[in-house]
Amino acid sequence: MNAIVSSEMLVPAQSVAPALSVRDLRVEFPTAMGAPTVAIKNLSFDIEPGTILGLVGESGAGKTTLARSILNLPPMPGRITNGEVWFEGTDLRRLPEEEQRERRGRDLSIVVPNPRGELNPLITVGDQIATRAQVHLRIDKKAAQARALEMLQKVQIPDPKRRMNAYAHELSGGMAQRVVIAMSLVCSPRFVISDDATSGLDVTVQAQILKLMRDLAFEQQSAMLFITRDVGITAHFCDRVAVMYSGEIMEIASREDLFLDPQHPYTVMLMAAFSHNAKLRSQWRAPDESRENATPSVGCSYASRCPKAQSICHVEHPELLERRPGHVVRCHFPVERT
Amino acid sequence: MTALLEVTNLRKRFPIAGSRNVVQAINGVTFSIAPGETLGLVGESGSGKTTVGRCILGLIEPSDGSIRFQGKQLGDQKATRALRGKIQLVFQEPGESLDPRYRIGLSIEEPLIAQRVEAAERRNRMLEVARLVGLSREMLELYPAEMSAGQQQRVGIARAMITRPELVVLDEPTSALDPTARADIIELLMKIQGDLGTSYLFISHDLSTVRFISHRVAIMYLGMVVEQGDAAGVFAHPRHPYSMGLLSAVLLPHPHFKLDASVSLAGEIPSPINLPKGCFLATRCPFAIDRCRTEMPPPTDLGGGHIVHCFRNQDVAHLDRASDTFAEFQLETERILSASAPAPAPELV
Amino acid sequence: MSIFAYIGRRLLLILPQIVGIVLVSFMLVKTIPGDPAVLMLGPTANPESLAALRKEMGLNESIPMQFWIYLKNLSKGDLGTSWQTTRPVLEDLLTRFPATLELVSFGLLTAILIGLPLGLVSAFRPRSWLARVADFYSLATGSLPDFWLALVLIYVFYTLLGVAPAPLGRLDMAILPPTQITGFYTLDSLFAGDWEAFKASVSHLVLPVLALGLINAGPIFKMTQSTVERMLQSDFSRYEMLCGMPHGLVLRHALRNSLPSILTIISVLYGFLIGGAVLIEIVFSWGGAGQYAVQGVLNSDLYPVLGFVLFSAIFSLFVYLIVDLIYFAIDPRLSH
DSSP states (O other): OOOOOOOTTOOOOOOOOOSEEEEEEEEEEOOSSSSOEEEEEEEEEEEOTTOEEEEEOOTTSSHHHHHHHHTTOOSTTOEEEEEEEEETTEEGGGSOHHHHHHHBTTTEEEEOSOHHHHSOTTSOHHHHHHHHHHHHHOOOHHHHHHHHHHHHHHTTOSSHHHHTTOOGGGSOHHHHHHHHHHHHHTTOOSEEEEESTTTTSOHHHHHHHHHHHHHHHHHTTOEEEEEESOHHHHHHHOSEEEEEETTEEEEEEEHHHHHHSOOSHHHHHHHHTTOSOHHHHHHTSOSOGGGGGOOOSSSOTTGGGOTTOOGGGGTSOOOOEEEETTEEEOOSSOOOOO | OOOSEEEEEEEEEEEOTTSSOEEEEEEEEEEEEOTTOEEEEEOOTTSOHHHHHHHHHTSSOOSEEEEEETTEEOOSHHHHHHTBTTEEEEOSOHHHHSOTTSOHHHHHHHHHHHTTOOHHHHHHHHHHHHHHHTOOTGGGGSOGGGSOHHHHHHHHHHHHHTTOOSEEEEESTTTTSOHHHHHHHHHHHHHHHHHHOOEEEEEESOHHHHHHHOSEEEEEETTEEEEEEEHHHHHHSOOSHHHHHHHHTOBOSSTTOBOOOSOOOOSOOOOSBSOOSSOTTTTTOTTOOHHHHHSOOOOEEOSTTOEEOOTTHHHHHHHOOSOOHHHHHHHHHHHHHOOOSOOSSOOOO | OOHHHHHHHHHHHHHHHHHHHHHHHHHHHHHSSSOHHHHHHOTTOOHHHHHHHHHHHTTTSOHHHHHHHHHHHHHTTOOOBOTTTOSBHHHHHHHHHHHHHHHHHHHHHHHHHHHHHHHHHHHHSTTSHHHHHHHHHHHHHHHSOHHHHHHHHHIIIIIISOOSOOSSSSSOTTOOOOOOSSSOHHHHHHHHTOHHHHHHHHHHHHHHHHHHHHHHHHHHHHHHHHHHHHHHTSHHHHHHHHTTOOHHHHHHHHHHHHHHHHHHHHHHHHHHHHHHTHHHHHHTTOOOHHHHHHHHHHTTOHHHHHHHHHHHHHHHHHHHHHHHHHHHHHOGGGGO
């Protein structure tokens, strides 16, 4: 089988105002005693309309916290202590509670994993989608039902008319996920977050769902934030990719740049995990495994695991700097390739 | 060389309570595993791969067919008891299979307690196996909750290896792990196989990992092995439409490497109740002809142990363009990884 | 499974349940120490009637034979006679049971009207002042006896303020009870168009219903609060919030999902209060079934006690049946 250059995602360069801009976001979780745990530290990134930003990181990096915090509903008992979330020129955090609630679901939408757990078990899926439309679009019940049916057809659920009256427990995982996607797109939101939305699905179903989300987002020209643990997904479905570690963004670049020229040692380590060459893999791992769980408070948060760390890394916290056009890295000694 | 494990025409039906229907979980599965070999068993939900593993372990009784281990028929109580310890299991969720109240040293020893081995001998073997999987002495005193998922899985492997099994059934052992931990565990498993000659039945839906660790692979769909053979060969030159469809869904972490998308399977996997008469894939298969809907394709031997169940496997072969994307991806990854030394003091842009 | 099939199945199950109850109550008779004939005829009975009763009840026969006699009498509607009232127990219960039912039904309704909204608000705003007051309230109702509250209410509203009627039964002395249709004085007086009786029955109900309602609102509040709070933390509730659904809707959905637990405690309370309201009945001289049964116990008058056990057990069975039907109607997962 030949390698095919993936050409589906050629997005023309545009200098438009970003749809979503996160600036200096900081989220803390109180602990039983002492200083709170900082789950997200001064996070900033932009997403242009009609593009998909992939956010990849391991478990514990803070991805779900970020997803919910963008909607200003951090998971309990977390609190957002600093930062701004600019959506189409307005800082969402400064809006009154009622307006924030209106925007959620209508202009900003989130797709979550484990769809059958997220859907209300006592109400038909058709009603759930219709209610969403009714509440946010201020249309009457009949129009909402029609729109719900339209969305079910769009997400290619087989036999959509019958499925309108189905309950969550009657659907398979793949179908339930399509319902959740229909629900999140029924109001044509301009920004969609997918929080690990395809985990737990079969591979072939996952492929269909990813393609569906990308196509629908493109059709509605929405901006999308694709959060995942699966590096492979970002390589094929995102325009730009951000790498997250310990609550910070370590690197952002276009898809091509990130995978062909990864600059941050953590990014390289993530990719090394897929290599069959054990010697190469070990070059990018921490020299001492027991230090892997340590998170220092000063300097670079990756320093304790980094094979290339030097003394300055443990002392001075690196900033996010633009190394090449459109490619930013947070590292004192980014990787140079000859 | 005689096979370590021989599964012949295995079938399993589960009756559904309150109805006359049955779930046809396994429908005639045949494969073998040689000593020191890894067979990857691949499939999606409903494929029956987990049920096959359970039958081999003796947890479920087959409805039909035979399982022979070291030449002896498995199935009756006496045989299973005699083999206790020679076939072992590693679970998917490492955290959930460890008793949270036991220190992991004790969890690792547990299988030997069941075999009534004395305390001193138990301790020795526990230390030996802990060294084998790379757990330090200090770690043996920890509780499962104090360890990362990757370390917990090491404990799971240690616990399986302590009875010196000849065959280990691993049911999705790395699916719950992050990529780095996954790579570590796979490396560990391969090292153990190199040192001790253990065979593995590696059950997984993660094709990249299966490709890495398996010598041979068997692809299952709705309780049948649709294609099996040498892992590199099957993944590079699949001859069954389902294998192609499955491979086309694999997302390698590199934007330039996409496995051929020329075969896409429409729709979802049908229910394993009331399966159709002919080939199970016929409803979704772009190659399906009338014969496929009425007759079950017999095994076609393509040479070198590559067996496929498809009437149209020749046509599938024509679509295949002869190159091994997995291998190409590995080469490219190595090129990216072997960067030269990091640059000196950074310049601020 | 359709709802009719479900009802059919449940009704079939009621038959063996009733047989079980009858068996247990019969066994209860057998385990009471002393001579059953004396227990039934009272200490003033003469030896001839005692001997006649023994023969009639078949006390000299085998146990299965006695049970058979007992069943035969039951099927004829003969629950025996109370030697205190000298009337058939069935007659007594038919007048007294509705009295208790009226009191308990209104009491429970009041308890729901107080406890449910309080529980909802506390679950939704756990740190508000209302929630704190409600917590204290539930603590108080858990530790205060209902009859004490009744006495306090009587003291305040009757003795001090004089706005409540005397706690001497369901109606004023001068007013005749309306013709019995349901046994509920409030309803029957409405049916008969008897305005005086209606006003009287309502005014006499106010204090005891208040006492019952205020105290029993506690457990309903607690159950509502804890279940709804848990629901609001569930995956789908948080998801609805993430989707920007209005608070009212999220709360309504959470309540709907909590209904099974809340209904369960209401049904348990209902069954319990039939007998459990006895102290209130005594304080207000209500003439209810609980009071009747307690008198029977205190004076070793056997038949009223047995009759009461049977009545309240069957009542509970039907309450549970209705609750199960409601579950079936709300939760689609049960019909599959």
